[in-house]
Amino acid sequence: MLNYKKPKSAEKPLTFDKIKEYYLSSSKNDLKFGLEYERLSLDKNSFKNAPYERIEKIIKTFANVKGWGLLYDDKTLIGTMGEGSSISLEPGCQIELSLKPCSAICEIEKHTKEICNLLDRIAKFYDVEFLPAGISPFSTYQNIEILKKKRYEIMAGYLPYFGKFAPVMMRETAGVQLNIDYKSESDAIEKIKMLNFIAPYLTGFFANSPVRNNKITNYKSFRALAWKYTGKNRCNTFYKNLLNNPRANFDDYINAILDVPMLFIERGNEKINITGNIAKISERITFRDFMKFGYGEYSATFNDYILHSSLCFPDIRLKNCIEIRNHDSQNIEMTLALCAFYKGILSAQSDEIMQYFKGHTTDDIENAGFLAAKSGIDFKYKNIDAKTFVKKLFEISYSNLNQDEKRYLNCAFELLNDGRCPADKIIEANVKNAKELVQYLKKGK
Numbered sequence: 001m002l003n004y005k006k007p008k009s010a011e012k013p014l015t016f017d018k019i020k021e022y023y024l025s026s027s028k029n030d031l032k033f034g035l036e037y038e039r040l041s042l043d044k045n046s047f048k049n050a051p052y053e054r055i056e057k058i059i060k061t062f063a064n065v066k067g068w069g070l071l072y073d074d075k076t077l078i079g080t081m082g083e084g085s086s087i088s089l090e091p092g093c094q095i096e097l098s099l100k101p102c103s104a105i106c107e108i109e110k111h112t113k114e115i116c117n118l119l120d121r122i123a124k125f126y127d128v129e130f131l132p133a134g135i136s137p138f139s140t141y142q143n144i145e146i147l148k149k150k151r152y153e154i155m156a157g158y159l160p161y162f163g164k165f166a167p168v169m170m171r172e173t174a175g176v177q178l179n180i181d182y183k184s185e186s187d188a189i190e191k192i193k194m195l196n197f198i199a200p201y202l203t204g205f206f207a208n209s210p211v212r213n214n215k216i217t218n219y220k221s222f223r224a225l226a227w228k229y230t231g232k233n234r235c236n237t238f239y240k241n242l243l244n245n246p247r248a249n250f251d252d253y254i255n256a257i258l259d260v261p262m263l264f265i266e267r268g269n270e271k272i273n274i275t276g277n278i279a280k281i282s283e284r285i286t287f288r289d290f291m292k293f294g295y296g297e298y299s300a301t302f303n304d305y306i307l308h309s310s311l312c313f314p315d316i317r318l319k320n321c322i323e324i325r326n327h328d329s330q331n332i333e334m335t336l337a338l339c340a341f342y343k344g345i346l347s348a349q350s351d352e353i354m355q356y357f358k359g360h361t362t363d364d365i366e367n368a369g370f371l372a373a374k375s376g377i378d379f380k381y382k383n384i385d386a387k388t389f390v391k392k393l394f395e396i397s398y399s400n401l402n403q404d405e406k407r408y409l410n411c412a413f414e415l416l417n418d419g420r421c422p423a424d425k426i427i428e429a430n431v432k433n434a435k436e437l438v439q440y441l442k443k444g445k
Contacts, residue, residue: 014291014300016254022302023250026320027184032101034179034321035108035339037116038329039130041093042138047214047434049139052147054126055093061122062087073149074269085111087119091152092144092171095119095130101179105340105405112332129438132335134174134209134223134328137434141167150271154264155311158275165229172212173223174329178342179321188322189248194350195316196243196365197357198393199326203315204372204379205390205415206338208328208422211437220423223328224373227313228366234260234312236369237362244362253318257309258288265295265304272298315369331444333411334422340408344397352396356384376421387419 041050056077063070068082079088084100097115102108116130123130131137136144146156152170159166182188207221219225227235239256242248261284264271274295276285287308291300309319315326327338345353357364364382371379377386394416398409415421420428431437 014302014305016251018302019254019305020250022306022320023188023253023318024185026182027188028181029183030103031181031183032103033105033108033181033339033343034101035099035112035335036096036177036179037099037112037335038090038094038096038174038176039116039132040136040174040329041095042129042131042136042438044124044127044129044438047138047438049092049136049144050126050128052089052093052145054128055089055095058119058122058126058128059087059089061125062119065118065122073151076148078147078149085115087115089147089149090170090174091146091149091156092136092141093147094174101181105336105343105408108339109332109336109408112335116332129442131174131438131441132208132329132331133211133437133441134207134221135168135212135226136172137211137437138214139172140213141171144171146171151264154271154273154275158263159231162231162233163229163235165226166231168226169223169230173209173226175223175325176206176327176329176335176338178324178339179319180324180342180346181321185250188250188318189242190350191322191346192253192316192318193243193248194353195322195324196237196362197360198345198353199315199324200365200368200372201377201384201386201390201393202341203326203328203369204375204377204386205412205421206327206330206334207372207376208330208334208426210423210426211431211434214433216427216432219374220376220421220427221328221373224326224369227315227326228370228373230313235314237365238312238314240362243365250318257305257312258291259286260308260312261286262290262308263311264307265298266307267298328422330422331441333444336408337410337412340401340405341394341397341412343405344400344409345393347400348396353393356389376423377419378424387416391416 041055043050059080063080066082068080071079079086086098088096090096099111146152203224209223210216210220212222239253242252245252262274264273274285317323368381377390379386394412398406429440431440
């Protein structure tokens with residue numbers, strides 16, 4: 001560990017208790033859901049990734065029509081914000097809608113369709129297609145220029161050292177994330193545990209990325225595979241103590257985050273790279289090191305912790321809500337099914353679900369995740385048949401939804417009744433390349 005001297009600072013030192021209070025004070029009684037919906041940005045003629053210059057024009061036009069404000073990183077336009085929602089750009093110019101928190105699925109449907117329909121209409125003028133798929137079907141990361149955003153540039157220089165598919169994850173993939181509130185510490189921990197154990201099976205069911213590099217691959221979710229090789233020390237189930245400890249609490253999550261090596265801190269508009277000598281374990285700076293020793297003239301602040309925690313990428317992540325991050329991008333119909341599924345399943349008794357995982361460990365979560373990336377839900381692991389289990393989960397969810405919300409699961413049950421995932425339908429349609437995938441998805445099948 002680098003032996004930095006603790007710098008002098010007028011601020012009170014950041015403490016473990018202050019970090020824990022952040023999570024404790026984020027508990028809510030009025031539970032809401034926030035959708036983050038990414039789609040790939042493609043040139044509609046070549047099916048390659050669309051250049052930034054055209055995406056920039058689309059965002060500016062959208063902001064002008066809606067009266068939203070523009071967001072910049074230095075001189076690079078990176079998004080727009082208004083009405084409690086935002087549109088932002090991922091490293092490979094994937095476009096992401098971050099929707100304001102909603103209480104009902106019909107609210108999510110209304111706002112998502114309104115924003116996406118406008119974006120799609122504008123995109124046509126610039127020969128751009130926003131594709132609801134989990135991975136770029138034509139361009140690979142070697143041919144995708146990274147967005148000129150300092151955060152992404154630092155990540156691009158660091159993550160590939162720890163994960164061979166980190167460049168694939170950053171530049172090629174698109175997903176759907178659902179953010180959910182929690183009522184208390186015990187409620188959050190219970191949800192995090194259950195969500196982690198079911199995550200591989202939901203990854204498999206929402207697998208929607210079998211086409212990459214202009215051909216069908218051997219994986220139904222190549223996006224999920226890319227995340228598996230992005231970095232063991234900050235992805236997947238790196239907070240094993242929380243998942244294995246029957247008396248787990250927020251301390252277990254915080255301690256895991258503190259032991260993750262840091263990338264950078266922010267001071268004003270400047271991003272200070274503090275990755276150290278990546279090649280030497282002894283010189284990698286964890287957040288725990290930073291809190292104890294500082295870094296040069298800088299002391300750890302609460303905002304540093306929030307930034308650092310956002311640079312950790314487990315499938316299920318804790319912030320001031322619980323983020324569920326393990327799904328390929330979908331069409332809007334399946335995205336709404338995803339939202340409805342989690343609303344219903346998180347209203348169920350977790351004991352009913354966790355009984356399937358007696359004797360299972362975090363290694364089993366990882367092993368099932370690899371099977372899901374390759375096979376969707378066409379696999380069996382230990383005592384669990386993925387097709388049967390996922391259908392059971394959807395039935396439990398359905399029973400916990402109100403009458404109006406049950407309809408959002410119809411498209412999911414159509415697939416489940418045949419034991420299929422979206423990737424299966426793509427493969428069965430004999431889609432062979434990027435052009436055929438775009439044509440297939442445009443038909444809305």
